[in-house]
Amino acid sequence: MLELQVNSQEGKYLTFYLGNEDYGIPILKVKEIIGMMDITYVPRTPEFIKGVINLRGKIIPIMDLRLKFGMDEKDYNERTCIVVVEVLINGSQRHLGIVVDTVSEVMNINGKDIEPPPQFGAKIDENFLTGMGKVKDKVVMLLDIEQIVNSEEFVALFNNMREEETSIV
Amino acid sequence: MFNFSKMKLSLKIALGIGLVVMLFVVLAVYTVINLSKINNDITDLSVKYAPIVEGVAAVEKAYLEANLYSKAYVIRADENSYKNAEKYKNKTNEDIHKLEKLVNKFQNMNAISNKLEDFENLLHEGEALLKNMKEKNIELDKLMAEGNEYGKALSYDLTIYSTMQAQKLKKGLRSGDSMDIISRRVTKMLFANDSLDLIKTYRINVLNAILKNDNKQLKDNTASLDKIYSDVDMILAMTTKDVDITRLNKIKDNLKKYQQTILNIAQARLKLDEIEQNRENVANRALIFTEALSTSGINSIKDNSTKVAKVQTQVKDFVFAGLFICIFLATLGCLVVVNSIAKPINKIVKKLDDSSNAVTDASGKISLSSQQLASGSAEQASSIEETSSTLEESSSMVRQNTENTNQAAGLAKQTKFAADKGYAEMNEMMGSMQEIKKSSDEIGKIIKVIDEMAFQTNILSLNAAVEAARAGEAGKGFAVVAEEVRSLAQRSAQAAKDTAEIIENNIHLSEQGVSVAQRVNSSLIEINDQAQKVSDLLDEVSTASQEQAQGISQINNAISQMEQIVQNNATTAEQGANAADSMSAQAVNMKTIINELIIMINGANQNTVVDRCSAATAQQSKQVQNIKPVQAPKKDQSAHKPVSKIKKDLCSNNTKVVSPEDVIPLEDDTEGF
Amino acid sequence: MSGLDFTVEELLANDYDSVDEEFLEDFFVEAKEHIENIEMKLLELEKNSSDPEIINSIFRSYHTIKGLAGFVSQLLIQKIAHTTETLMDLCRNNEISATKKIIDIILLSTDLINKICQEQSLNKNENFIRTACNHLESIQNVIESKDSELSLDIEVEVSSEVQSPKIGEILEQHDVLDEDDIQDILEKQSENTEMMFGEIAVKEQKATPKEVVEAVRTQAKVNTNEYMRVPLSKIEHLTNMIGELMITHSVIEQSTINKFRTEDNSISSNFLKVSRITKDIQNLAMNLKMVSLKSTFQKISRIARDTIFELDKNIMFITQGENTEIDRSVAEKILEPLVHLVKNAISHGIESSAEERVSLSKAVQGLVTVSAYSKRGFVYIEVADDGKGLNKERIYQKAIEKKLIDSNRNYSDKEIQEFILLPGFSTAEKVDSISGRGVGMDVVKTEVQKIGGKLDINSQINKGTTFILKLPINNAVMNGTIVNLAKSNYIIPTINVKQIIQPKNEQWVYIQSKQSMIKVREDVIPVIDIWRIFDQTKSKDYEPELIIILEMEHTLKALPIDSITGRQEIVLKPLGEEFKNLNFFSGSSILADGAVSLIFDIENLFKLDEGAL
Incomplete structure (x- = not known):
């Protein structure tokens, strides 16, 4: 699956909104979409990690994408959704919830409609983007979710923790 | 009696008869009183005197018995006699008490009662004496026994003494005492025996004396005892032995006592005799009293009987005298009365006849004038009727006026009602509009839910799309479905949004509607107020009209009352005529009766008077007949509306018909209302 | 019987009863799985006889069965599996082609094994053994001649009655009938085949109806006692889901009861019922994961024996309470710490020489006991020795020496005892293969704590030391x-x-x-x-x-x-x-x-x- 994604960006994307912008995640990364629910705060985590939820008996961490992208924090409402994604973190398949303003649709984006991400001027780190999809009259920013999750900040947190652990035990 | 002639006839007769009756009554009363007196006396005889006499007899009898027994006691001095004496004394006492009671019942018996008291005193005296006697007798008996005792003791002592001396002598003889001693002893014995004999004799003498009731002998006999006394002294002188001296002293002592006792007895017996004497005295006095008692009883009976006989004779004489006087007085009275009645009656009948003629004339005249009065009343009634009808018309005008006003008021009310209704409906409409708004809100909520659902469906469809994508080739078909579901969800979301807008619009419009309705509502309220005012004004007018109508109806009432009065007048006049008629008829009748009276008083020979009277009557009846044609139509009229009928007749006679309008100018009048 | 390296008598003489019933059950379950696999693969083989992977798979299954059968003394199965495995080996090496005949032979082997698994008494059934031997002989022939056509046609006839104990046997077990009676009844039954054994027994007044009914029940019970292997992950998932169910249930219960409390009592009572049931299910699920400590103890026994031999000490090793049940994961995790403790007890606890013990007037033979018992939701495992006991002074000295503790502080005896649990503490001077690397005790402690347990030491000098492990029955x-x-x-x-x-x-x-x-x-x-x-x-x-x-x-x-x-x-x-x-x-x-x-x-x-x- 991953190979497929790497080879070609063409495919289905789940699109969602953050503010007025459209973002897309490759649909195969998506596990499911759920409404907002109570999140248990976990101390000693970065700001964008909102905590954990109980997803049918599984405890999964929740990341607020707005905060991750340095956008203003927004109160959650009934439109706010959590997109549960399957990602590889440090080589293992993990589930992670991403808080988005609201989900939009699943759309097929042809390879010819995808342009590489701009080198500068984008609101968010270009490393997080795989490209810009043009569908109808909209531009969808295609996110590299693994890149986001494995970004330095995130990894640094975990690594830091791991070190701590080893030092104690 | 001086004004006897002025008195009523009946009174006169009554007086006459009453006088006679009174006399008889006086007589009868006198007789009855005297007879009852006699009767009383006779009753006295039987009830009063007879029992007294009887009682007196009983007392006498009882006393005699008592006396008898008293005497017997005096002689026999036995208990039985005493008791009987006592018993009869008591009986006498009882009888006396009975008699006393009896005597006390009646008056004028003081003589007897006084006597009875005296008698009673005597009786008590006798009783006391008897008792005294008894005491004395007992004392005597005691003394007797005592004396006997002493006597016996004396003889006994002496006997013992002599016996002892004899034995001593015998001893002395055997032992050979000195002669001196022996002789002394013999002397002593001789004296003792002598004394013994003396005592025995004395005792016999005493008994004899008592039996013979000879007190003197008893007293005298005591002297014989002195001899014994001296004998004993002699013996004493010779005696040396102490024992003997003592014994002899004792004998001496006893002797003394015996002597004294005998003397006492004698004295007692004397005393007894004395008491007996007294008792005898008293008894005799009592007996005299009893006799006197019975005598006085019998005497009073005798007195009474004579008294009765005397009264009887008196009564007989008086009754005869009274009867004669009465018969005489009655005859005299009758004559006076009859005379005094007959004379005035004749005078009255004559006057009666004259006046009855006058009455007949007058009655005819009254009848005529009554007739005239009646016709006048009828005319008055008709004119009142006219007034009444005119008033009625004006009243109806007023009524119509009121009705119109009422109608106008009703219309005003209807207007108000309509305005009210409009107001209410407007309110309802506003409520409905609120409802619309509310349901619009609800719809809004529902739409929100739908929207929510659409959103959820969208997420679901996205999830489905995710799943489908994961399924790869196999999920392609499913992806299409998911896409469709998603588009559906979106469409429903859109539809929900559109609906929400429409609803929003609706809410806006209904709000506008509400404001318009509110304006209409305020206008309606104004209309309502105006209508209310009109209605109120009309109500006032209506009230005024009603009051007017009421005034007219009051006038109407007054007129109809007047009508009533006039009618009553007519009727009264008619009745007056009728009464006049019947009066003349009665006058004729009276004439006939007077004639009859005259005949009764004067006898059949007084014909002339009767004829004259009948002629007068006939003339009068002729006059009455002349009035009759006027009376007749009146009598024909029905009882309900006599006045109106007459009025009609009058109207028809008048020929000129007057319409009510002419009489009351209506137009002018209405303005006044 | 030429090719066989064993005789029927040998098979009959084999002691089948020495093996633990539980292991046997495990074996049967596993064997059945393999047999199923074999049968499936054989069917594939029929279609595609040249696929080496299939033959390999069958070979492996037989190999496993053979190994396991040897472990549980199932000699007959072992022999069958071994012979068949040899045949498969030939097939694998393409020395014999997997013809229909060969497949039949293999199927027959699986049938035989399957029959034995279902009916143990066949191991004692001479006829059956002979049949099996015949079959094996024919396989042997094929192996030797490498000609598949040389096999014998053998029918395995095992009546269904053989599979479960007969009524007569049960009644005999129940001391209702003796052998003669059974013989009589069987004769009667052969005359009148319509009638059942029990019926005749009742009719002949050899047994009461009640006894017969009881016997039939026993028979039915024996029949239904079946096993099934389920992957642990599934059970764990099940337990997780049940836990989830309980939580969800209580969430619903709270909100629903709050809503309907006044209106309907039945709702709350029903909820109570449901929660009871859920609780039962949870217990059941927990129970699914429960295993006895038997296998753990057996492994320890083995290691203990080896250690004793290696050290050449006179020590008796005893285990007690091996039936105590514990969560499977806990049981797995407890093995290593226990091994450490036992080894320690043998090498350090018990005195090195007999003289030492004698001088302390103790029995020459040392005693190391591992006992388990459960108490108030915890399982306690005690490892006790009657040896020297902990030398506190030496421990203290050592701790100071190794700078593990603060020398300025006074420590209680208990605290000193627990120094041995510190990392890097080892008192043994020489490092040997058994203990003394200085990691033993702290590993023990860490492991025990990881599974939520506690380690206590109770030691008396010259009397012995007892390590007490307090473990949760399950760690979830x-x-x-x-x-x-x-x-x-x-x-x-x-x-x-x-x-x-x-x-x-x-x-x-x-x-x-x-x-x-x-x-x-x-x-x-x-x-x-x-x-x-x-x-x-x-x-x-x-x-x-x-x-x-x-x-x-x-x-x-x-x-x-x-x-x-x-x-x-x-x-x-x-x-x-x-x-x-x-x-x-x-x-x-x-x-x-x-x-x-x-x-x-x-x-x-x-x-x-x-x-x-």
Whole structure:
């Protein structure tokens, strides 16, 4: 699956909104979409990690994408959704919830409609983007979710923790 | 009696008869009183005197018995006699008490009662004496026994003494005492025996004396005892032995006592005799009293009987005298009365006849004038009727006026009602509009839910799309479905949004509607107020009209009352005529009766008077007949509306018909209302 | 019987009863799975006889069956499997082609094995053995001649009656009938085949109807006792889901009962029923994961024997309470610590020489006992020796030497005893293969703590040492105290809660104007700076309502909290890789309201607190 994604960006994307912008995640990364629910705060985590939820008996961490992208924090409402994604973190398949303003649709984006991400001027780190999809009259920013999750900040947190652990035990 | 002639006839007769009756009554009363007196006396005889006499007899009898027994006691001095004496004394006492009671019942018996008291005193005296006697007798008996005792003791002592001396002598003889001693002893014995004999004799003498009731002998006999006394002294002188001296002293002592006792007895017996004497005295006095008692009883009976006989004779004489006087007085009275009645009656009948003629004339005249009065009343009634009808018309005008006003008021009310209704409906409409708004809100909520659902469906469809994508080739078909579901969800979301807008619009419009309705509502309220005012004004007018109508109806009432009065007048006049008629008829009748009276008083020979009277009557009846044609139509009229009928007749006679309008100018009048 | 290296008599003489019933059951279950696999593969082989992978798979299955059968003394199965395996080996090497005949032979072998698995008594059935031997002989022939056509046609006839004990046998077991009676009845039955054995027995008045009915029941029971292998992961998933079900249930129950409390009693009573049922299901699921300590103890016995031989000591090793049940995962994890303890007991606990023991007037033979028992929701495993006991002075010296402890402090005997659990502590001078590397005891302790257990030492000099392991029956469920701290709920294992107090002003001890300590009676207890650990800034006027005193390894620390929310049985869930490094949380649990709560790992919390200081 991953190979497929790497080879070609063409495919289905789940699109969602953050503010007025459209973002897309490759649909195969998506596990499911759920409404907002109570999140248990976990101390000693970065700001964008909102905590954990109980997803049918599984405890999964929740990341607020707005905060991750340095956008203003927004109160959650009934439109706010959590997109549960399957990602590889440090080589293992993990589930992670991403808080988005609201989900939009699943759309097929042809390879010819995808342009590489701009080198500068984008609101968010270009490393997080795989490209810009043009569908109808909209531009969808295609996110590299693994890149986001494995970004330095995130990894640094975990690594830091791991070190701590080893030092104690 | 001086004004006897002025008195009523009946009174006169009554007086006459009453006088006679009174006399008889006086007589009868006198007789009855005297007879009852006699009767009383006779009753006295039987009830009063007879029992007294009887009682007196009983007392006498009882006393005699008592006396008898008293005497017997005096002689026999036995208990039985005493008791009987006592018993009869008591009986006498009882009888006396009975008699006393009896005597006390009646008056004028003081003589007897006084006597009875005296008698009673005597009786008590006798009783006391008897008792005294008894005491004395007992004392005597005691003394007797005592004396006997002493006597016996004396003889006994002496006997013992002599016996002892004899034995001593015998001893002395055997032992050979000195002669001196022996002789002394013999002397002593001789004296003792002598004394013994003396005592025995004395005792016999005493008994004899008592039996013979000879007190003197008893007293005298005591002297014989002195001899014994001296004998004993002699013996004493010779005696040396102490024992003997003592014994002899004792004998001496006893002797003394015996002597004294005998003397006492004698004295007692004397005393007894004395008491007996007294008792005898008293008894005799009592007996005299009893006799006197019975005598006085019998005497009073005798007195009474004579008294009765005397009264009887008196009564007989008086009754005869009274009867004669009465018969005489009655005859005299009758004559006076009859005379005094007959004379005035004749005078009255004559006057009666004259006046009855006058009455007949007058009655005819009254009848005529009554007739005239009646016709006048009828005319008055008709004119009142006219007034009444005119008033009625004006009243109806007023009524119509009121009705119109009422109608106008009703219309005003209807207007108000309509305005009210409009107001209410407007309110309802506003409520409905609120409802619309509310349901619009609800719809809004529902739409929100739908929207929510659409959103959820969208997420679901996205999830489905995710799943489908994961399924790869196999999920392609499913992806299409998911896409469709998603588009559906979106469409429903859109539809929900559109609906929400429409609803929003609706809410806006209904709000506008509400404001318009509110304006209409305020206008309606104004209309309502105006209508209310009109209605109120009309109500006032209506009230005024009603009051007017009421005034007219009051006038109407007054007129109809007047009508009533006039009618009553007519009727009264008619009745007056009728009464006049019947009066003349009665006058004729009276004439006939007077004639009859005259005949009764004067006898059949007084014909002339009767004829004259009948002629007068006939003339009068002729006059009455002349009035009759006027009376007749009146009598024909029905009882309900006599006045109106007459009025009609009058109207028809008048020929000129007057319409009510002419009489009351209506137009002018209405303005006044 | 030419080609066989064993005889029928040999097979008959084999002792089948020495093996534990449980192992046997396990074996049968496993064997059946393999047989199923073989049958499936054979069917594939029929279609595609040249696929080496299929033949390989069949070979492996037979090989496994052979190995397992040897372990449980199933000689006959072992022989069958071995012979068939040899045949398969030939096939694998293409020396014999897998013809239809060969497939039939293999199928027959599986049938035979299957029959034995279902009916153990066949092992004693001479006829059956002979049939099997014949079959094996024919296989042998094929092997030797490498000609598949040389096999014999053998019919395995085992009536269904053979599969379950006969009524007659049961009645005989029940002492109702003797052999003669059975013989009589069987004769009668052969005359009148319509009638059942029991019927005749009743008719002949050999047995009462009741006895017969009972016997039939016993027969039925024996028939239904079947086993099935289920992957552990499935069971774990099941337990998890049941835990989930319980939580969801209580969430629904709370909201529903609040809503309908006044209206309908039946709802709450039904909810009660449901929760009972769920609880039962949970227990059942927990029970699915429960195993006895038998296999663990057997392994230990083996190691103990080896160790004793190696050290050449005269020691008797005894295990007790091997039927005590424990969570499978716990049982697995406990093995290594136990091995350590037993080895320690044998090498260090028991005196090295017999003379030493004699001088202490102890039996020449040393005694090491491992005993297990369960008590109040915990399983205790004791490893006891009657040896020297712990030499406190030496331990103390050693600890000082190795700079493991503070030499300025006075330690109690118990504390000194526990020094041996410190990392890097080993008193044995020479390092051998058995013990003395200095990692043994602290590994033991860590392992035991990892599964939520506790290790206690009870030692008397020259009398012996006893290590007591207190283990949770399962490590998924524990009792937790829910506390509210900074508006979130956290769970503290109740086992670590010593006391909850309402602090008074005078109890606080300030260091650098911070509430650093709290005085509780005589003790001054350090307060955990939870804000620093949480990486949060504490609002200045924050005054904790309560102080919860935590205890871990005789260390007390105070944790300021806002309130106590409750105390309940909680199902521990791992927090996930992402938070694995937040080691002061041992995991999370889902509370009755469906919310997730983090569970404090007290040991790491203490350490973190100390580290931060």
